Amino acid sequence: MDKLILIDGNNIIYRAFFAMPPLTNASGQQTNAVYGFTTMLLRLIEEHKPTHMMVAFDAGKETFRHADYQDYKGGRQKTPPELSGQFPLLKELLKGLGVSQFEIGGYEADDIIGTITRQADEAGRKVMVVSGDKDMLQLASENTTIAMVRKGVTEIEYYGPEQIKERYDLTPEQIIDLKGLMGDASDNIPGVPGVGEKTALKLLHEFGSVEEVVARSGELKGKMKEKIEEHAESAILSKKLATIFREVPLEQTLDDMVFNGLNEETAGPALAKLEFKSLIERLDLRTSGGGSETESEPEAQIDVTIVDEGKLAELAGVLEQVSILHVETHGDNPHHAEVIGMALATEDRQFYIPFDVLKSEAAEPIRMWLASSDIPKRGYDLHRIDLALHWQDIPFAGAAFDVHLAGYLLDPTEANQSLSGLAAKYGLSYLQADEDVFGKGAKYKVPDTDKLSEHMARKCLAAAQLIPLQEKELADNEMLPLFYDLEMPLSRILADMEKQGIAVNVEDLKELGREFEAQIERLVQEIYEIAGTEFNLNSPKQLGEILFVKLELPVIKKTKTGYSTDAEVLEKLAPYHDIVRLILQYRTLAKLQSTYVEGLLKEISGKTGKVHTYYRQTIAATGRLSSQYPNLQNIPIRLEEGRKLRKVFVPSEPGWSILAADYSQIELRVLAHISDDERLKEAFLHDMDIHTKTAMDVFGVGVDEVDANMRRSAKAVNFGIVYGISDYGLSQNLNITRKEAAAFIDQYFEVFQGVRRYMDEIVKEAKQNGYVKTLLERRRYLPEINASNFNLRSFAERTAMNTPIQGTAADIIKLAMVHMDAALQERKLKSRMLLQVHDELVFEVPEDELEIMKELVPEVMSHALALSVPLKSEVSYGTNWYEAK
DNA sequence: CTCTTCACG
DNA sequence: ACGTACGTGAAGAGC
Numbered sequence: 001m002d003k004l005i006l007i008d009g010n011n012i013i014y015r016a017f018f019a020m021p022p023l024t025n026a027s028g029q030q031t032n033a034v035y036g037f038t039t040m041l042l043r044l045i046e047e048h049k050p051t052h053m054m055v056a057f058d059a060g061k062e063t064f065r066h067a068d069y070q071d072y073k074g075g076r077q078k079t080p081p082e083l084s085g086q087f088p089l090l091k092e093l094l095k096g097l098g099v100s101q102f103e104i105g106g107y108e109a110d111d112i113i114g115t116i117t118r119q120a121d122e123a124g125r126k127v128m129v130v131s132g133d134k135d136m137l138q139l140a141s142e143n144t145t146i147a148m149v150r151k152g153v154t155e156i157e158y159y160g161p162e163q164i165k166e167r168y169d170l171t172p173e174q175i176i177d178l179k180g181l182m183g184d185a186s187d188n189i190p191g192v193p194g195v196g197e198k199t200a201l202k203l204l205h206e207f208g209s210v211e212e213v214v215a216r217s218g219e220l221k222g223k224m225k226e227k228i229e230e231h232a233e234s235a236i237l238s239k240k241l242a243t244i245f246r247e248v249p250l251e252q253t254l255d256d257m258v259f260n261g262l263n264e265e266t267a268g269p270a271l272a273k274l275e276f277k278s279l280i281e282r283l284d285l286r287t288s289g290g291g292s293e294t295e296s297e298p299e300a301q302i303d304v305t306i307v308d309e310g311k312l313a314e315l316a317g318v319l320e321q322v323s324i325l326h327v328e329t330h331g332d333n334p335h336h337a338e339v340i341g342m343a344l345a346t347e348d349r350q351f352y353i354p355f356d357v358l359k360s361e362a363a364e365p366i367r368m369w370l371a372s373s374d375i376p377k378r379g380y381d382l383h384r385i386d387l388a389l390h391w392q393d394i395p396f397a398g399a400a401f402d403v404h405l406a407g408y409l410l411d412p413t414e415a416n417q418s419l420s421g422l423a424a425k426y427g428l429s430y431l432q433a434d435e436d437v438f439g440k441g442a443k444y445k446v447p448d449t450d451k452l453s454e455h456m457a458r459k460c461l462a463a464a465q466l467i468p469l470q471e472k473e474l475a476d477n478e479m480l481p482l483f484y485d486l487e488m489p490l491s492r493i494l495a496d497m498e499k500q501g502i503a504v505n506v507e508d509l510k511e512l513g514r515e516f517e518a519q520i521e522r523l524v525q526e527i528y529e530i531a532g533t534e535f536n537l538n539s540p541k542q543l544g545e546i547l548f549v550k551l552e553l554p555v556i557k558k559t560k561t562g563y564s565t566d567a568e569v570l571e572k573l574a575p576y577h578d579i580v581r582l583i584l585q586y587r588t589l590a591k592l593q594s595t596y597v598e599g600l601l602k603e604i605s606g607k608t609g610k611v612h613t614y615y616r617q618t619i620a621a622t623g624r625l626s627s628q629y630p631n632l633q634n635i636p637i638r639l640e641e642g643r644k645l646r647k648v649f650v651p652s653e654p655g656w657s658i659l660a661a662d663y664s665q666i667e668l669r670v671l672a673h674i675s676d677d678e679r680l681k682e683a684f685l686h687d688m689d690i691h692t693k694t695a696m697d698v699f700g701v702g703v704d705e706v707d708a709n710m711r712r713s714a715k716a717v718n719f720g721i722v723y724g725i726s727d728y729g730l731s732q733n734l735n736i737t738r739k740e741a742a743a744f745i746d747q748y749f750e751v752f753q754g755v756r757r758y759m760d761e762i763v764k765e766a767k768q769n770g771y772v773k774t775l776l777e778r779r780r781y782l783p784e785i786n787a788s789n790f791n792l793r794s795f796a797e798r799t800a801m802n803t804p805i806q807g808t809a810a811d812i813i814k815l816a817m818v819h820m821d822a823a824l825q826e827r828k829l830k831s832r833m834l835l836q837v838h839d840e841l842v843f844e845v846p847e848d849e850l851e852i853m854k855e856l857v858p859e860v861m862s863h864a865l866a867l868s869v870p871l872k873s874e875v876s877y878g879t880n881w882y883e884a885k
Numbered sequence: 886c887t888c889t890t891c892a893c894g
Numbered sequence: 895a896c897g898t899a900c901g902t903g904a905a906g907a908g909c
Contacts, residue, residue: 729899
């Protein structure tokens with residue numbers, strides 16, 4: 001016999017929220033309502049063993065009831081933000097548990113449930129409805145039992161028609177009449193004022209229905225007669241509002257509510273994600289998915305074969321079955337990382353190969369295997385492995401699934417993207433953190449072979465267990481193309497670019513350093529003289545002492561620890577004292593010298609004479625890359641003094657050129673596309689100067705009337721729009737009052753209404769889903785979007801506005817890189833892609849390919865992704881990066 | 886190890 | 895009333 005349980009999702013989570021103490025997980029997200037809901041759900045499952053189950057949610061602000069009565073649910077307290085943020089969590093969890101959920105735009109949960117119980121009645125199927133809302137009693141029937149949740153969510157009372165008769169001496173249908181007369185403050189249903197449960201029951205026992213009470217009001221007397229007659233209409237309307245609509249156009253059927261018990265694969269991980277450890281234990285759930293053999297003994301001994309030269313042949317024999325690899329490296333910079341050893345895992349065996357064995361002549365078959373691009377490799381951080389092996393002259397190819405990359409795509413804001421962190425997040429059997437095995441910093445020490453090989457083998461096992469879980473989650477999020485067609489191919493391309501490196505003219509760089517040194521020396525002396533004392537100019541503390549105590553300059557801004565001396569403050573102080581200008585100049589030069597001249601010199605490889613940056617693909621929350629050792633994404637350009645540094649970046653072969661191409665206004669073009677704003681699109685379709693055009697529209701003037709100042713303001717507003725505008729931020733940037741800034745923004749939105757609509761919609765979407773997405777389905781979760789703390793919430797709202805823009809721009813240039821790599825191979829060009837700087841790609845190009853590349857690069861970049869506005873890429877080239885402007 | 890500052894998109 | 899513009903990495907000071 002089928003047993004169907006229908007749950008009023010909104011009602012139960014609401015009750016749970018107020019009943020449970022505020023419980024938060026490690027990331028500060030409140031989870032108490034989800035927890036309360038889940039405990040109740042599990043109890044229902046245990047007690048009733050349902051074959052079908054469904055949780056219904058309200059959907060859409062306006063329901064059909066508002067058509068009858070605008071104030072329906074008016075005056076109701078807004079859902080507390082700490083609760084609304086838990087809806088997405090609950091929905092995710094239900095998915096993981098294998099419990100179906102319905103929501104239908106314009107209808108409330110009651111209506112969905114009412115419709116299903118009607119269908120069940122017609123078919124003679126048993127149903128149980130779970131809610132804390134007394135209205136639900138109207139659904140009770142021979143087949144339908146109402147499980148009334150009481151005292152938070154701890155007690156349940158079961159009502160059939162008999163129990164309702166006992167309790168109220170009414171039929172289920174009369175529950176509606178009861179509410180028609182009583183009203184309901186929480187839904188703002190008026191009823192008849194002054195009539196409570198007692199009176200309403202008395203009237204119904206006598207007359208049977210609201211209609212009868214109204215029709216025969218003559219039989220009443222005194223005050224009661226007056227009240228009924230005066231509020232007859234209200235009573236009729238109230239009854240109508242209280243009536244659950246039982247004809248929702250449902251596409252789902254009973255089959256969509258099948259419940260086969262908790263989904264064994266995903267329930268554990270879903271609960272683990274919310275950190276509901278006690279529930280996992282109580283259910284004795286595996287949290288690892290995968291085979292059940294490993295379940296009960298997480299610390300089971302594993303037997304790793306330690307491969308010496310004698311055992312290499314044995315290993316070569318099973319290479320075909322290897323599914324996972326792990327290469328242990330030491331050092332932050334993978335270009336200089338030490339390789340400790342490699343672990344390989346088949347379905348049922350693990351091998352450890354010390355590095356010297358891997359390097360031995362006898363290991364040639366293993367190295368062939370590593371180098372084959374046709375053999376798929378899976379593991380954690382294959383990009384790093386590729387680089388580390390490369391500098392040991394061991395080629396690596398065939399990266400097919402990178403657990404590190406998958407983890408990043410599934411939650412790019414998670415700070416701990418380590419393998420042990422991911423294993424813990426999915427509740428896999430415990431994997432020790434690398435720090436605990438090796439120690440960190442100066443205390444790093446490789447443990448003995450037994451311990452090392454076991455740890456590395458466990459990493460392989462963890463990766464093996466994570467892969468199906470991650471792949472499933474990527475599939476659920478529609479992120480498989482992003483993962484397999486973009487990020488995975490890109491990681492190989494980045495590794496190629498990094499190995500290639502970019503050549504630096506050391507002599508020129510040193511000469512530049514000498515010039516800076518001379519100027520710095522001169523400035524320092526002059527500053528000491530004016531100050532009348534020598535001090536550490538690099539110390540904001542000591543500098544503050546001189547400026548604000550000794551010279552008594554006005555304090556503009558303070559930091560947590562003392563006086564602020566940043567450039568913004570110094571600019572304001574410049575009129576007061578000559579020393580300030582000199583300090584500003586010193587700062588500029590000192591930065592160039594220490595970070596760029598000295599910093600860059602340190603990073604030049606002794607092997608290649610080039611700098612080999614390391615692009616990190618799993619850092620930026622928006623999907624951008626980041627660059628380290630050295631950072632080649634922040635080489636000076638804005639000021640001429642610094643820009644000169646770009647002259648030292650040169651082609652690595654004589655006669656070649658540096659060619660650079662950058663996207664023009666990519667973020668605003670992306671905004672035009674996703675906001676579908678007619679004016680913004682129009683501007684780009686005609687390839688207008690976007691800041692001038694913005695000024696024309698915002699100030700309502702012709703193109704000739706836009707002066708430099710107007711354009712500057714418009715430009716600032718455009719930046720603000722991309723960042724998620726606030727009047728405060730704009731006022732700071734333009735040095736105007738907040739009021740003026742607010743007026744600017746208003747005027748902007750008046751003109752660019754599509755942009756306003758986008759900003760409103762994306763924030764709403766974020767509040768509803770708990771995340772935002774880019775065009776290529778890259779996600780970013782925003783747990784603070786519903787916070788009650790204004791600052792946290794505002795920050796999340798701006799992030800919701802900015803991330804789809806910045807992130808889609810990142811998607812696009814990544815696509816361009818993949819296409820560009822393919823184009824170079826296809827045409828057998830010798831040109832090489834060297835750098836990516838967010839909206840710019842830098843190549844080195846032989847003389848005879850210049851003409852082709854000048855066409856090809858902008859062509860590929862501008863067609864990386866088709867938007868509703870054209871993408872524009874501008875190309876230039878020269879003998880060094882400075883000339884390519 | 887954290888704070889401040891400043892370089893880039 | 896609240897008080898930040900979005901995203902990064904590196905250097906130096908000082909605890």
